[in-house]
Amino acid sequence: MTRSAVSLGAAVRPSSAAAPGALPRLLPLCPPRPPRPASLDSHLSRYGPPPCSAPGQRDMRTLIAEVGRAGLTGRGGARFPTADKLAAVAAGRAPAVIGNGTEGEPASAKDKVLMARSPHLVLDGAVLAAQMVGASQAVIVAHRDALDILGQAAAERRRARLDQVRVTVRAAADRFVAGQASAVVRWIEHGVPAPTAMPPRLSDRGLGGRPTLVQNVETLAHLALIARYGARWFRSVGTPAEPGSMLVTVAGAVREPCVLEIAIGTPVGQVLDLAGGPAAPLHALLLGGYCGAWVDAAQAVGRPFSAAGLAGLGAEPGAGLIVALPAGACGLAETARVVRYLADESAGQCGPCRFGLPAVASELERVAGGRPADLGLLRKWLGQVDGRGGCAHPSGAVRLVRSALRTFGTELTQHAAGSCGGTAQVLPVPSPGPR
Numbered sequence: 001m002t003r004s005a006v007s008l009g010a011a012v013r014p015s016s017a018a019a020p021g022a023l024p025r026l027l028p029l030c031p032p033r034p035p036r037p038a039s040l041d042s043h044l045s046r047y048g049p050p051p052c053s054a055p056g057q058r059d060m061r062t063l064i065a066e067v068g069r070a071g072l073t074g075r076g077g078a079r080f081p082t083a084d085k086l087a088a089v090a091a092g093r094a095p096a097v098i099g100n101g102t103e104g105e106p107a108s109a110k111d112k113v114l115m116a117r118s119p120h121l122v123l124d125g126a127v128l129a130a131q132m133v134g135a136s137q138a139v140i141v142a143h144r145d146a147l148d149i150l151g152q153a154a155a156e157r158r159r160a161r162l163d164q165v166r167v168t169v170r171a172a173a174d175r176f177v178a179g180q181a182s183a184v185v186r187w188i189e190h191g192v193p194a195p196t197a198m199p200p201r202l203s204d205r206g207l208g209g210r211p212t213l214v215q216n217v218e219t220l221a222h223l224a225l226i227a228r229y230g231a232r233w234f235r236s237v238g239t240p241a242e243p244g245s246m247l248v249t250v251a252g253a254v255r256e257p258c259v260l261e262i263a264i265g266t267p268v269g270q271v272l273d274l275a276g277g278p279a280a281p282l283h284a285l286l287l288g289g290y291c292g293a294w295v296d297a298a299q300a301v302g303r304p305f306s307a308a309g310l311a312g313l314g315a316e317p318g319a320g321l322i323v324a325l326p327a328g329a330c331g332l333a334e335t336a337r338v339v340r341y342l343a344d345e346s347a348g349q350c351g352p353c354r355f356g357l358p359a360v361a362s363e364l365e366r367v368a369g370g371r372p373a374d375l376g377l378l379r380k381w382l383g384q385v386d387g388r389g390g391c392a393h394p395s396g397a398v399r400l401v402r403s404a405l406r407t408f409g410t411e412l413t414q415h416a417a418g419s420c421g422g423t424a425q426v427l428p429v430p431s432p433g434p435r
């Protein structure tokens with residue numbers, strides 16, 4: 001397996017997965033060195049048998065209600081209640097289930113780490129999700145870094161005749177928008193890694209025209225544990241409004257870039273400390289992902305890493321990404337680079353992506369390059385792109401740029417005066433490779 005943008009070593013505290021409040025739940029208790037995936041034997045001895053090893057063993061409606069009581073929300077970024085998705089798809093005929101392990105976000109590694117370290121937990125969740133909605137099989141679309149491990153784990157389970165449902169593992173497309181739910185369906189069916197503009201809801205019509213459940217692989221892993229230990233156990237960490245734990249990728253200017261499992265609501269500064277602490281005085285943090293938001297580091301460190309905790313800063317946990325920008329690096333130059341990437345990575349199907357994002361990227365490059373730029377025009381374009389298009393990609397890019405204009409006011413002045421030295425710094429935001 002190649003290394004991701006951050007170390008695939010997970011910082012974890014030893015404890016029992018079944019004990020309330022104990023973390024990690026999803027990642028290994030004592031990560032082996034060198035890191036390797038949990039075998040089926042070690043998985044079963046840690047967690048016990050898969051939650052529904054025999055057909056008809058449990059009433060699926062009761063189980064969906066338990067997931068609702070747990071308050072599990074999707075860990076792919078949008079945080080939609082998982083029980084509502086399960087119930088909607090279960091109501092349809094001959095449904096399909098997809099585990100989304102695409103992780104198209106270049107700076108994020110949490111899904112790769114999860115699939116590579118705890119493949120059987122993800123597979124438990126995929127099998128269970130299929131059983132909960134009444135599907136006869138499930139597909140997991142996995143990033144290439146975790147593909148072989150997940151495929152081998154699925155084969156190990158087939159040999160052991162462990163599951164009632166067949167799970168197949170497929171390679172994900174290596175593209176930012178390829179992880180959007182309708183793009184995953186289109187990739188499986190037609191080999192095209194692009195969202196379906198203005199689709200019917202996937203819960204009505206997805207893979208092969210069937211009602212389709214698409215869940216992030218981390219969501220599936222939580223699902224497998226809720227079915228084993230219950231809603232009360234799940235809620236024993238996190239906040240009452242946002243219960244449970246979540247995986248977080250911490251990258252940029254920290255001493256030990258890594259993937260962590262935290263209780264939702266852990267203060268941002270504490271999360272940075274778990275990653276070895278800042279490697280330099282920090283200027284800003286990118287929270288949520290490339291379509292997330294920049295926030296002032298000093299304002300963010302005391303805030304809980306949760307939707308409620310970050311709302312006042314105009315940020316969200318999103319896909320669980322924190323990138324630390326050191327003082328002296330240029331936030332505008334970083335943003336211009338990321339927005340150009342987002343513009344290049346769009347599916348180019350809708351107006352905001354074909355014309356809007358490239359124009360926004362060019363204007364931002366002018367700002368970052370100290371060339372004459374029109375901020376009024378930039379803001380006007382952001383208003384025209386926001387909320388448009390067939391998926392949330394353009395709005396995500398707008399959110400990032402607006403947050404940069406809020407957070408990097410000093411740089412804006414310095415660039416206008418031609419006096420910003422930060423653009424010469426080594427770029428701390430992991431650089432997406434050239435296509």
Ligand SMILES: Cc1cc2nc3c(=O)[nH]c(=O)nc-3n(C[C@H](O)[C@H](O)[C@H](O)COP(=O)(O)O)c2cc1C
Nearest residue numbers: 074075076100102103104179180181215216219392
């Ligand atoms: C541009 C874009 C890219 C996305 N990439 C991913 C991804 O790589 N992995 C993922 O799980 N969800 C991704 N999503 C979110 C999915 O559309 C979808 O909401 C998610 O897979 C649903 O699973 P969840 O409810 O378990 O979070 C992306 C969304 C957008 C708009």
Ligand code: SF4
Nearest residue numbers: 347349350353389391
């Ligand atoms: S908004 Fe952009 S990324 Fe989304 S479907 Fe349209 S062209 Fe594709």
